[in-house]
Amino acid sequence: MPDAARPPTRRVTLEEVARVAGVSRATVSRVVNGVASVDQNIRQAVERAITTTGYQPNLAARSLVTRRANAVALVLPDGDDVLGDPFFGRVLTGVLGALSATSTHLVLVKIGPGGRERIVADLRGGRLDGAILVHTNHNDPLARQLTAARFPVVLWGRPPRPMPITHVDVNQATGCALAAGHLVALGRNRIATITGRLDTPAGEDRLTGFRSALASLGRELVSVEGAFTRESGRSAMHRLLAEHPDIDAVFIASDLMAHGALPVLRRHGRAVPADVAVVGFDDSSAAVHCDPPLTTVRQPVEDMAAELTRQLLRHINDPAAPRNTVIFEPTLVVRQSAPHGETSTSSVDVANGGLLDQSGG
Amino acid sequence: MPDAARPPTRRVTLEEVARVAGVSRATVSRVVNGVASVDQNIRQAVERAITTTGYQPNLAARSLVTRRANAVALVLPDGDDVLGDPFFGRVLTGVLGALSATSTHLVLVKIGPGGRERIVADLRGGRLDGAILVHTNHNDPLARQLTAARFPVVLWGRPPRPMPITHVDVNQATGCALAAGHLVALGRNRIATITGRLDTPAGEDRLTGFRSALASLGRELVSVEGAFTRESGRSAMHRLLAEHPDIDAVFIASDLMAHGALPVLRRHGRAVPADVAVVGFDDSSAAVHCDPPLTTVRQPVEDMAAELTRQLLRHINDPAAPRNTVIFEPTLVVRQSAPHGETSTSSVDVANGGLLDQSGG
C-alpha cells in the first residue's frame, strides 16, 4: 500500500476494484480472501487495481455475511482497581499474544451494572464471537448462562461448582505441595497460611491443598482468611501474629497479599526468613519487589492465558468441539523470603513445567 | 427479556418481528431505535413481539448501514511488560468508565509488527471509529498518519513536536514547581533529579520544568537520566550517588523509578527523608507501597483518561469538531519520603485540581 492512511475521501468498494481490473466482484473477493483457484495473471491485475484504488474491505459487510465479528471479549469482574492488579497485566499480555496471529480484536469488558445483558446482546447480535471470563464473581451466573446458550466461552480457573466449560487452571495441589515441602525441608514446624477468598475456587483449593500436603508431611496448619488483595494480606498478618505469635513459616495464597503482609512482620520484629519464612503464590512482579524478595509458586500466567485464548478460538471455529480442561504445572521459585535449606535433600525446589490435557465433558 | 441467553436456535430478524406485530420492518426499526413518532399502541405491540420472539438486532447489519462500528481502540506501545505498569491500569479504568455510558467497545491494541497497518485497516474498514494513543513511541508516525487521514484520534500527553491533535496532559510545569517548592521549603539545597526518557515529552517537560522552578528559587540542579522503568530508577540512583554523593534531595520523574531507587538509597546508608528527601511523580500505587511511602506529584490519571475518551467520542460524533487540548492541574501528595517541613510556610503542598480548556488547532 503506497499510502495506507490516505484520507478516506471516496469510498472504494469491491465493485470499483472489479471495474478497474476488468473482472467480476466475485474474483476480486477471491483474491482478497486468498482463494487459490485464481489465475496468476488475473490475480496480479486485481492486486494492481487494489493498490491503485486504495481498496480496503468493509469489515461490517463481511461480518454481516460471514457471521463472524472477529472479536472476543475479555470479561473482568467489576471493582475499582481490578486493573491495578499486576495479574491482569500478565493475562492481557498472554491473550494479546495469542490473538496477534489472528485479526481478532480483543474487547475489554468490566461487568458493571447491566454488563451481563450487554455481553449477551453483543454475542447474540454477532458483535462478539466469544468470551474469556476471568475471575468473575464465583456465583456469577454468566458462565452458566453463556455455556447454556452454547456461546463460545472459556474460563480462567476451575468453575466454582462442576460444570462442563472449557477452562485452564494451575495445578493448585502441586503448587501447594511444593510450598509445603519447601517449608518443611527448611525445618519449619509452626506453619500458618493466609488464604485467599475462600468463596473462590483458587482460595479454596490453595487452602485445602496446602493443608493436605502438610498433613501428609505430618504437620498441622493454622489459617487466617484473606481476600487476595494487598490490604487483606496486611490485616490478615496482623490477626495471624496476634493469634499465633509463635509461627515460623507462612504460606500466603497470593504475592499481592504477601506484599502487604511482609511489612507487618518487619514491624512486629520478625526477621524474614530467619524468624518466619514466607512463601507466596503467583510469581507476580510484586514477588520480585518484596523486601526480601519472595519465594513463591510460579503460575505461568501468560502461557495459561494464551492457551485459554486458543481454546476459545477453537470453540469459535468449531462449535461442536468438545470442552477441555488444561492444567498447568506450577514451579517453585526460591528467593530470599524462604531460601534453600541447608539440608539439601530438597528435590522439591523445582518442578517441571508442562501441561496435562484432559478431555472433559 | 424473559430469557436473555436462550439458545440462538432460529435467527430472529426485524422481518419476523414485523410479521408477528403486524407492522412493517421500518416501524420495528423505529421502535428499536427509540424514534419518538410511533403510536403508543403500535409501539407496545412491537415491544411485545420483540419479547416473544426474543429478537436481538444484528449489529453488523446495523454497522453496515450506519457506518459506525461503535468501537474505539486503545493503542499501547509494544513491549513486554507495558501492561504490568500500574499506570495502564489507571488509564484503562478511566477509559472504561467514560465508555460505560455508551455501548462503545474498547478494543485493546498493542503495536506489534504490522500493528500500525492493522489499525489503519480497521479504521478504514469501519471496524473502529477512532483511536486513543497512549505512550506510543515518541517518533512513531502513527499519530501524524492518523490525524492526516482525518481519523478521529486523540493522544495522551502532548505530541513530541507541535501538531494539531486533541490531547490531554498534566501541567508538568506546575507539578515540577510543586515538587521544587516543597523540597526547598524543607531546606534542601543540594537537589538532584532522576529524569524520565528525555526523548519523551513527559521526560523532557519534567526536567526543564523542575530545573526552571528550582532556578527561580535560586537553586541549581544535577540530573541523571532514567527511562521511566523501575530498573532504570535503580541504576540511575546508583550513578547519582556515585557522581554526587552529597545530595540531600531527589526529584524522580516517576513513582515506578522511585520505587526502584529507594532501596539503593537505603543500601548506601542514606536515610529517607533524614539524609535525602525524595519526591516522585504520578501518585501511582507504587508510591503508596514504597518504603517509606512516597511524597509525589499526583496526576489525576483516571480523570484524564476519561476526558480523553470523551474528546474522542466528540470527534467521532462531529468530524468537524475543533481539536482541543485539556490540561489537568496536578497536586502534591505529601507522605514520609519528604514530609511536611517544620517551617510551615509551605502553601505549596496542595494545589487545586481542575482543568483548563484551550481551544486549539
Place this chain on the structure above:
DNA sequence: CGATCCGGTGAGAGCGCTCTCTCAAACCCT
C-alpha cells in the same frame, strides 16, 4: 369546502460483501 399540513406508516432501495450455482473453456482418456 377545497387546499394545506402533518403525524404516522409502509415500500423499497440500498449498505458492501460472500458464496453458491452456472457455464465456458481447456484438458484428458480411451
Place this chain on the structure above:
DNA sequence: AGGGTTTGAGAGAGCGCTCTCACCGGATCG
C-alpha cells in the same frame, strides 16, 4: 474424435438493517 472431467470466472441472490420517500387520513386554515 467424442465424451467426461477439471479449472476458472461471472451472475446473482442474499446477509439484516436503516433511511428516504411516498402515501394516507385527519386536523387546520383560508
